[in-house]
Amino acid sequence: xxxxxxxxxxxxxxxxxxxxxxxxxxxxxxxxxxxxxxxxxxxxxxxxxxxxxxxxxxxxxxxxxxxxxxxxxxxxxxxxxxxxxxxxxxxxxxxxxxxxxxxxxxxxxxxxxxxxxxxxxxxxxxxxxxxxxxxxxxxxxxxxxxxxxxxxxxxxxxxxxxxxxxxxxxxxxxxxxxxxxxxxxxxxxxxxxxxxxxxxxxxxxxxxxxxxxxxxxxxxxxxxxxxxxxxxxxxxxxxxxxxxxxxxxxxxxxxxxxxxxxxxxxxxxxxxxxxxxxxxxxxxxxxxxxxxxxxxxxxxxxxxxxxxxxxxxxxxxxxxxxxxxxxxxxxxxxxxxxxxxxxxxxxxxxxxxxxxxxxxxxxxxxxxxxxxxxxxxxxxxxxxxxxxxxxxxxxxxxxxxxxxxxxxxxxxxxxxxxxxxxxxxxxxxxxxxxxxxxxxxxxxxxxxxxxxxxxxxxxxxxxxxxxxxxxxxxxxxxxxxxxxxxxxxxxxxxxxx
Numbered sequence: 010x011x012x013x014x015x016x017x018x019x020x021x022x023x024x025x026x027x028x029x030x031x032x033x034x035x036x037x038x039x040x041x042x043x044x045x046x047x048x049x050x051x052x053x054x055x056x057x058x059x060x061x062x063x064x065x066x067x068x069x070x071x072x073x074x075x076x077x078x079x080x081x082x083x084x085x086x087x088x089x090x091x092x093x094x095x096x097x098x099x100x101x102x103x104x105x106x107x108x109x110x111x112x113x114x115x116x117x118x119x120x121x122x123x124x125x126x127x128x129x130x131x132x133x134x135x136x137x138x139x140x141x142x143x144x145x146x147x148x149x150x151x152x153x154x155x156x157x158x159x160x161x162x163x164x165x166x167x168x169x170x171x172x173x174x175x176x177x178x179x180x181x182x183x184x185x186x187x188x189x190x191x192x193x194x195x196x197x198x199x200x201x202x203x204x205x206x207x208x209x210x211x212x213x214x215x216x217x218x219x220x221x222x223x224x225x226x227x228x229x230x231x232x233x234x235x236x237x238x239x240x241x242x243x244x245x246x247x248x249x250x251x252x253x254x255x256x257x258x259x260x261x262x263x264x265x266x267x268x269x270x271x272x273x274x275x276x277x278x279x280x281x282x283x284x285x286x287x288x289x290x291x292x293x294x295x296x297x298x299x300x301x302x303x304x305x306x307x308x309x310x311x312x313x314x315x316x317x318x319x320x321x322x323x324x325x326x327x328x329x330x331x332x333x334x335x336x337x338x339x340x341x342x343x344x345x346x347x348x349x350x351x352x353x354x355x356x357x358x359x360x361x362x363x364x365x366x367x368x369x370x371x372x373x374x375x376x377x378x379x380x381x382x383x384x385x386x387x388x389x390x391x392x393x394x395x396x397x398x399x400x401x402x403x404x405x406x407x408x409x410x411x412x413x414x415x416x417x418x419x420x421x422x423x424x425x426x427x428x429x430x431x432x433x434x435x436x437x438x439x440x441x442x443x444x445x446x447x448x449x450x451x452x453x454x455x456x457x458x459x460x461x462x463x464x465x466x467x468x469x470x471x472x473x474x475x476x477x478x479x480x481x482x483x484x485x486x487x488x489x490x491x492x493x494x495x496x497x498x499x500x501x502x503x504x505x506x
Contacts, residue, residue, distance in 0.1 A: 034234045035369045036331040037122070037390055038222075038322075040315060041094070041240035042308075043087060043134060044351060045337035047076075047361040049244070049308050057264060058305045059257060062316035063335055063365065070333070070367025071375040071411055075418075077360045078339050079382050080426040082107050084282050086351050086359060087136045090338040090383065091240070095119070095142065097387030097402035100426060110141045116399035118387045119145030122236040125396035128229075131179070132221040133240040134214075136338075139185040146238070149179030151193070151221040153214070153242060171214040171242065171249045171307075193217045213251065214242040215307075219314030226321040234394075239318070240338075243311040246287060248303035250310040257309060258302035265297055268357060268462040270347035275451055277353075277444045278430050284341075284350025297344040304343055332368030332393060336383060346463070354425045354433040354442055355463055369393070371411055378437065379410035380420040424487040429499050434484040441480035445502035454480065 048055040052067040053074075079100045081089035089100050092108035096115040105112030119129040123145050131149040135142040139155045153174050175190040192200040193211045197220065200211070211217075222239050229235055271291035273280060280290075288296055315335070322328050342348035342358040351359030362383060367373070370393045385404040391397065392408040410419050418437065425433040433442040438458050444451040452468040454477050467473040488500060 034394055036234045038237045038333045040335045042337040043242055043245040044339055044341040045244055046340040047363050050363045059309045060312040062312050062319060066367050067365050069373045070365055070371050073364035073381050074376055075378055076362055076364030076381040077423055082428055084352050087338045091136050093384040097384050097404040099403055102403050110138045114401055116401045117145045121396055121399055123147060126233055127236040128231050128233050129236045130225055131238045133218040134242045151176045151217050155185040172211055174214050215311045215314040219317055222318045223321040241311055244304055244307040248307045250306035254306040254310045258305045260298040260302040263298040263301045266345045268346055268464050269344045273347035278446045279352040282350055282352050288349045292347055301343055335365045337362040354427055354431050377410050377415050379407055379418040380423050381407055422483060439476060439480055441484055445499045
């Protein structure tokens with residue numbers, strides 16, 4: 010009997026030790042902005058925008074100065090972007106659709122963390138169909154964008170208003186259809202079906218989504234660590250913010266981007282998209298200043314909501330045991346290169362995004378030059394938490410860059426693609442963009458060290474002929490990294506066929 014008691018006692022002690030170790034694993038919060046440029050964070054060199062909470066996150070963590078969206082195969086870049094982030098796979102490797110849905114064989118980051126013993130929770134915007142986007146999540150609240158009805162409120166004039174979005178909560182049955190939509194009133198309460206309400210005005214989406222995250226953190230009582238996915242709708246248009254935030258940015262005080270142009274120098278098939286029609290063409294100084302002032306205002310308002318999430322972590326004593334990441338699904342031109350959208354492969358157009366990480370295992374006050382895709386975040390977080398990386402993940406962990414020398418890059422180069430018309434490749438010094446549109450080719454070559462704003466095209470400069478050839482070989486070396494959903498004419502036009 011004594012032997013049995015000892016065995017039981019030893020088993021209990023071993024279980025308690027394992028449980029204690031299990032408890033010590035860090036929580037993870039991934040905060041995703043929508044259409045936020047790299048310099049949408051003040052800490053990234055933009056003195057005009059106010060982001061005090063994100064600045065503090067950068068101070069206590071590490072900043073990736075060269076994090077990029079790889080591209081998209083539709084004009085709705087956020088669909089493909091979120092699929093890449095959730096699956097840890099590049100845009101050319103997303104199977105089962107163009108990102109709205111993706112193959113069951115692609116194990117999502119939520120599936121990886123739930124299998125690894127984390128409680129997975131989502132609140133905020135999804136731009137993928139629920140059968141794909143919700144795989145692996147065990148809870149959620151204030152979800153937006155999971156069904157087609159999520160884009161309407163009461164009438165066409167209020168469509169997409171940040172003050173009148175329709176939401177749903179997590180459903181175990183997976184039925185995210187219109188009948189489960191609701192609005193959030195000014196006091197945060199649920200309102201009846203959107204179709205029954207006229208002239209609804211409620212809380213701003215950043216307040217609704219941020220508060221849902223705060224509520225989750227404040228009420229969390231499980232012994233397991235949590236994985237919180239927090240995708241905001243801001244600063245996506247319409248760029249609405251409460252008046253006190255708009256007042257911070259008088260339009261006449263806003264400086265234009267150094268690469269501002271009234272017109273893009275040539276047509277590559279994206280000059281009449283929805284995003285480009287948000288501003289008059291040719292672009293004017295006054296309208297661009299107005300739109301930038303609204304852009305900065307909605308960013309600062311979102312930053313305040315993020316600050317409340319950080320405060321909730323502090324209240325619960327979780328700051329030192331939580332890895333927090335802030336990034337964006339894509340950038341946005343807002344006047345750069347004569348463009349306003351993200352349907353392009355310029356750094357300041359759609360690909361370059363902020364990437365800030367803080368928490369256990371992440372050095373404070375560090376900036377790294379390591380080249381990174383946004384989908385590399387998935388294996389990086391797995392590496393930092395001890396969660397197994399599924400075989401379906403093609404991203405590369407950036408843990409070595411976090412721990413190593415700031416100049417060390419995990420990747421030698423990055424390859425980009427947009428639809429069937431644009432491909433690009435960059436290394437730490439040069440960037441090549443090739444266009445194939447209406448049977449014609451156009452080439453841009455930029456020296457990123459001396460021309461980070463990509464203003465001077467060196468493609469026709471004889472002094473750079475050898476570099477151009479090297480970059481083209483680098484681009485062509487990535488050919489074949491495409492799936493059936495990319496049946497397009499780029500390479501045929503590129504090769505003159």
